[in-house]
Amino acid sequence: MNAAVVAPLLLSLQVAASATLLALVAGIACARALGRRQGWLRDIAESLLTLPLVLPPTVLGYYLLVLLGKQGAIGTWLHERLGIELIFTWQAAVIAAAVAAFPLILRAASAAFADVDVQLEQAARSLGESETRVFLRVSLPLAWRGVLAGALLAFARAMGEFGATLMVAGSLPGRTQTLSIAIYNAVMAGNDDDARTMVMVSLIASVGILVIAARVLGRRQVR
């Protein structure tokens, strides 16, 4: 494989892995905050948090630009206080992919935590454990399988991110040009060989992730 294929692939893996980690932490935290609450407020909060899943990626990219750009609320603060410019960096691609992948982890984690028997958490409390320790020692170990399956889907989604990434990170070869963007560019430029290879790589990676996710979820629950 030539550099035109390898560089975007490695960048995509780097971006997707970072984005998944980011989305994993945020997704678990939000799933835990939503917890076993019920009612209107919870439904509204969950809907808003799931929005990135259904919004067109370009809309997502637009709002990320509005927030992170030089005139944006967060972008201005980052630039003036820390001298950081996010737009057109690979870190911006990470944020775009993380936002797009976040609802997948949130959904999976919420379902997995809801499946944990309340009585087991009660038992841990009566044994003297704080809420944090109940979470670390009981809830998370019992829910990790579902969370992990969500993380794998999130990784696949992050690998395939296109629209939002293009808007906030652009398509700088070797710096922000991820696999899915490189495929688009290759097709537009008529580099059919490169395009074919990258499409195959992308396909194999996606199938592999889905197979692993199925294995993780399908393995018989130890209960």
Next chain:
Amino acid sequence: MRIDVDIGKALRAGERRFDLAVKFTSEADVTVLFGPSGAGKTQTLLAIAGLSRPDRGVIRIDERTLFDETRRIDVAARRRRIGFVFQDYALFPHLSVLHNVAFARAGAWPWPRLSRIAHAPADVREIIDAFALGAFLKNHPQQLSGGQRQRVALARALAARPGLLLLDEPFAALDAPLRARLRDELLAVRARFGVPMVVITHDPEDVGALGGRMIRFDEGVVVGDGRADAPAEPTTEAP
């Protein structure tokens, strides 16, 4: 030890709504909460443990107030030092018997590296011996029989060194011969570890065998109490 309970809570179980209004005092080593299912016994036990919050009232153990609605006192479950044995035991399915029993004694690091019984504190080893769990330490709860699970649940609660042990229908899931044996075991545990107990049952046989003080429940209220070995006459008067 003296247990004072005087609590109220509006409960909803499916279509049915009823008001829990429970008041009793006991200084017995073994207090038996007796009555039909759905009478509010479990809710009372959960409230004593701090796992369910009453709407009003007071819960006191000796001089220590655990809950007082008017004074806004509600001690967290983890600080009450009250052991709870759930009806279906609620053993941690992802942990071995050893890690279940020693759960409360893990120390500061949330993931204990307690790989061998030799690393367990001396009193935990004593509890494991007392319940004859030595042979199953590496097993997981789902590999145990009903009687073994109950022993693990009891051992786990005792290893936290509780000042009071609450047991919700401890024999309900067991067949009759095993039930009689574990009743004797429970009394032996009481004698050995000297921890007072509050036990829920709807089986009159349990009441006679466990002795102590009996609090009779019906429809969310205490309808009578007396010595457990001489069950009180059924009564319909409300407190």
